[in-house]
Amino acid sequence: MNYFIFGGSGFIGTHLINYLKENKAGSKIYNLDIIENTHNGKSIFINCDVKSEINLNIPVSENDIIFNFAAIHVTPGHPDYDYFETNIKGAENITAFAEKFNVKKILFTSSIAPYGASEEMKMETTTPMPNTPYGISKLVAEKTHMIWQAKKNQQRQLTILRPGVVFGKGENGNFTRLYWSIKRHRFFYPGRKDTIKASIYVKELVRFMVFRIENKNIDIEIFNCTYEPAFTIEEISNSMMEITGMQRKIYKIPAGILKIAAGIIGAFGGKSIGIHPDRVKKLMISTNVSGKKMKTSGYNFHYTFDQALDDWFKDNNKEYLS
Template sequence: MNYFIFGGSGFIGTHLVNYLKNIQPDSKIYNLDIKENNHNGQSVFISCDVRSEIDINVSVSVDDIIFNFSAVHTTPGHPDHEYFETNIRGAENVAAFAEKFKVKKILFTSSIAPYGASEEMKDENTLPMPNTPYGISKLVAEKIHMIWQSKNVSERQLTILRPGVVFGKGENGNFTRLYWGIKRHRFFYPGRKDTIKGSIYVKELVRFMLYRIENADAGVEIYNCSYEPAFTIEEISNTMMKATGMHRTIYKIPGGLLKFAAGIIGALGGKSFGIHPDRVKKLMVSTNISGKKLKNSGYQFHYTFEEALKDWYKDNNNLFLK
């Protein structure tokens, strides 16, 4: 059995390769990506752009497993069309690749973006109402994978994961910006402290992926991936400071004032501050997803939230989070 990881050069892909090699050292792992990365010899890199037909000179069997992580996902950060080109065409081409070789198992990392932005808690049965190009493209990609599974419902297994904020070494995203914002006294609560932010540690996420691959039956399953219950931005900030030995006072200021300041800083070329009006706006809206289905799946978490942050800190020699 081989593993084919589309988009494996990235943050989650790198952690998955590390975990696979740790538990299955003799496994063959192929990383298909446009960015070269053989994970220090742990994987075989194959240059692959999922926006085009996938044609590789490698033996593929029905028992191999496909992970599809390929995506344009940073928001804000890309023109609208790029989300659709990569996320939708990529899903079509990966599904066609699986169809060609009769592969029976695909795990697809979607997002909570298909739910749309609102304060209400969302579980896996919530009606998706995406309101961004990224969210729309991810929902369409989910449906494309479902069509692939429907062509052989009795044998094909499709696992769709909708993670909250995924944090850990190499993230360089929301939690990393939060850490450095707090450390440099540049983070303020934008009008509220009770914004809920569903999140999961990357090492926990990849463990759960393998758990579902090994235990799921044929069919389609969808899981939100988050600690349950999800934490507020104040709880996240306080736990992050505790885990990394920081002592800071974080003040709450009006959200409108913070967005205005972010706009001014951005216009003056202050990108290095990590402040963007759209990011401030995102901080003011909850990503309130239910992780109850994951919690009740039989999977045993290996890290509490605080333990996860301490492990990430340890991965950086107890110096910082990045």
């Protein structure tokens, strides 16, 4: 059994390759991406743009496993067209590749973005209502994978994961920005402290991926991937400060003032350092996603939330979170 990881040079792909190399000796790991990420010999890099037909001059068997991480995902940050072209065309070409070689297992990393922005609890059975180009493109990509599975539904296994905020070494995203904002005394609670932010540690996520894809369930499975219950922004900030030894007083300021300030700073170049009006707006809306299905799936979590933060801190020699 070999592993084909589309988008393997990214944040999650890098951690999955590390995990597979340590735990699946004897298997070949192929990283198919447009950017080569040095994995110190842990994977075989193949330059591959998923927006085009995928043709590989290497053996592929029906027992191999495909992980699809290839996506444009930073939002805001890209023209609408980019999300649709990469995320939808990529799903079409990757499932066509699986079809060609009769590969029977695909794990697709989607997002919680298809649920749309609202305060209500989101279960896997919640009707998707995406309200961004990214969320729409991810929902269409999910359906594309489902069509692939349905063509031979007695033989094919499809696992779709919808992670909350994924954090860990190399993330350079929401948790990293939060840490540095707190450290530099630039973070304020935007109007409230109880905003729920569903999240999952990247090392926990890749462990769960391998756990699910190795089961024998020939079907379509969808899992929200987040700690259960999800934590509030205040709980996340307090844990982050405690684990990294920071002593900070975080003040709550009216949301309107913060949005105005972000707009002014953004107009003068603040977007380049992560101060973007759309990101401030996102901070004010909960990502209230249930992780009960993952919690009761038979998978044993390896890290608590605080242990995950501490492990991430250790990965940076206990100097910072990045």
